Amino acid sequence: MTRTVLALTLMLAANSPAVFASAQRPAANTPIGFSISGQVIVPIPSFQQMFEVLLLQNAEQLVQATVADSQGRYRFSGIPRGTYFINVKIEGFQEVRQRVDVGSESIINIILDFEEERNVKPATDFSGEDAEIVSVSDISKAHTPAVLEKMKSAEKEMQGGNFAKAVPLLEEVVREAPEFYQAHRTLGTAYQKLARYRDAESAYRTAADLRPGSAAPLINLGSLFIEEADASASQGSAAVRGILNEALASLNAAVKLKADASFAYYLLGVTYYKSAFYEDAEDNLKRSLQLAPDLIEAHLALANLYVRIQEWPNAIAELDAYLSKSAKSPMRDHVQAMRSRVVTRSQARVR
Helix, strand or coil: CCCCCCCCCCCCCCCCCCCCCCEEEECCCCCCCEEEEEEEECCCCCCCCCCEEEEEECCCEEEEEEECCCCCEEEEEEECCEEEEEEECCCCECCEEEEEEECCCEECCEECCECCCCCCCHHHCCCCCCHHHCCHHHHHHHCCHHHHHHHHHHHHHHHCCCHHHHHHHHHHHHHHCCCCHHHHHHHHHHHHHCCCHHHHHHHHHHHHHHCCCCCHHHHHHHHHHHHHHHHCHHHCHHHHHHHHHHHHHHHHHHHHHCCCCHHHHHHHHHHHHHCCCHHHHHHHHHHHHHHCCCCCHHHHHHHHHHHHCCCHHHHHHHHHHHHHCCCCCCCHHHHHHHHHHHHHHHHHHHC
């Protein structure tokens, strides 16, 4: 089952010094140009592995390489106008090769999917799908071998990051089998990765209509709208607010269907944070942790929130909670550095 999730890009308040910095290795003699930034979302809350994000041209030529920070954020600077590919490859996940046409400052968020189907404990399954309603045997009985073969081919293209090639296969599948729920969700994922937001929305809504008792397509919609809001910053605050309101509507509907959908609450916290409704953001982030204590990124989201509203003791407490749950994290030094900066700012305020 393809699962798509989104996480919050964490940073200190806009007037604060940067806490996490990517270890960027720009290509020699890169001319001054545009920047590409964004976040790589890994659908495991406790994921701590460091990984590279590559910027390629002509499919294989390396332009720049950077190491994503603890929230998966990356940035490339000084990029001339042209067509590039962002490449991310992490063991256990589908390799991503995302095209980006550079002609202005670009924000590209990338959402990873598992390389193969796997069973995840309910506490860390953020899809919102009830495991018992998804059956491979039922799918095989419901659809013809030809449809299943096309679906398999599409999933292979998705795994290879060839989303543009997966789309026509999936479109054929849903035309031939319009009640194939998972095909519509996968098609929505493919559209989303290609930034075809309206097509992705349509596919997710069709999946929601096919399975009205499932929160998963609604969580997909919530993640889609958050991503679209990030990509629409240049359109102004009114446009962004309207998109975030769509996210709130979908995610609130999701938690009505599945009261223990921890990631839906997390995404609600993200959305309220982006909308500057900080009390609501706090309530939902805390709720996500109550349901999934191992969703440790929520501690960082809360820390970010408390920094924004200058509640320094609470920010420090959330950073300490994160550190206590990630003893073997290779990013501990970075989080500890953030804590030190928060402590410094707290002490400066006291003076």
